[in-house]
Amino acid sequence: xxGITQSPKYLxxxxxxxxxxxxxxxxxxxxxxxxxxDPGQGLRLIYYSQIVNDFQKGDIAEGYSVSREKKESxxxxxxxxQKNPTAFYLCASSMFGEVNEQFFGPGTRLTVL
Amino acid sequence: xKEVEQDPGPLSVPEGAIVSLNCTYxxxxxxxxxxxxxxxxxxxxxxxYTYSSGNKEDGRFTAQVDKSSKYIxxxxxxxxxxxSATYLCAMSEGQNFVFGPGTRLSVLx
Numbered sequence: 001x002x003g004i005t006q007s008p009k010y011l012x013x014x015x016x017x018x019x020x021x022x023x024x025x026x027x028x029x030x031x032x033x034x035x036x037x038d039p040g041q042g043l044r045l046i047y048y049s050q051i052v053n054d055f056q057k058g059d060i061a062e063g064y065s066v067s068r069e070k071k072e073s074x075x076x077x078x079x080x081x082q083k084n085p086t087a088f089y090l091c092a093s094s095m096f097g098e099v100n101e102q103f104f105g106p107g108t109r110l111t112v113l
Numbered sequence: 114x115k116e117v118e119q120d121p122g123p124l125s126v127p128e129g130a131i132v133s134l135n136c137t138y139x140x141x142x143x144x145x146x147x148x149x150x151x152x153x154x155x156x157x158x159x160x161x162y163t164y165s166s167g168n169k170e171d172g173r174f175t176a177q178v179d180k181s182s183k184y185i186x187x188x189x190x191x192x193x194x195x196x197s198a199t200y201l202c203a204m205s206e207g208q209n210f211v212f213g214p215g216t217r218l219s220v221l222x
Contacts, residue, residue: 004156031208042201042214043157050208090156094210101147102203102210104156 003027004105006091011110013078013085021076021108023091029103030096032074036060037088037107046089049074050096078110086112116140119202119213128222132189136202136213139183143204143211146178148187151199151215160200161187192220 004025013019025032034046045058049068063082068074074093078085088109092102119136126132134148145164149157163169166180175188185204189196197220202213 006156033210040214043212088154092156096208101145101159101162101205103159104149106156107154109154 006105006108013112016080018079021089023074024072025093029093031094033092034076035090117211117213119216123217125219128220130192132192134187134200134216136185142206145205146185147203149201194220194222196220
């Protein structure tokens with residue numbers, strides 16, 4: 001089955017620790033995205049990548065970092081510099097082109113203790 | 114003004130009702146319009162997408178786009194308790210992809 005997987009489903013972090021969220025897709029999509037979702041605020045774009053070894057900041061990139069070493073993988077690191085990291089994180093992918101509807105993974109819920 | 118606004122707010126309807134969900138947007142360059150459904154604690158799933166103005170029907174769901182008014186709608190006929198979810202509109206032009214804040218729908222049996 002083609003799709004997007006995210007792991008872990010739930011993640012707990014102590015203040016001051018970095019954590020990495022995994023996102024893998026086997027849809028052969030060129031572009032991948034990371035969003036943060038908070039109650040009542042919809043989806044906010046953190047980072048996106050259109051090709052391997054290249055990525056751009058979204059609207060709320062501060063305190064986050066990403067890498068894109070393989071087409072299938074786009075991990076997100078939440079660093080200790082992110083002041084309010086507790087949220088639901090969603091990874092998405094799309095073909096790069098004129099029609100680019102995004103397909104989402106199941107999400108990771110991060111809680112800072 | 115926000116780039117995409119969505120209404121109504123949280124909505125509760127009885128089973129079998131017709132539901133209307135709406136978004137307005139400010140960027141006239143948007144060409145592709147999508148509706149996503151998100152169940153609690155899950156990722157959004159693509160429900161429908163349309164290109165430019167017009168209607169598209171898929172079973173109990175109808176999407177309408179009026180580019181002249183910068184207004185899109187999703188209608189759900191004969192709503193079911195399984196339709197209870199948050200519905201997100203989205204629109205794009207090139208690599209500019211924007212989501213609305215979502216409407217939470219509860220369909221009561």
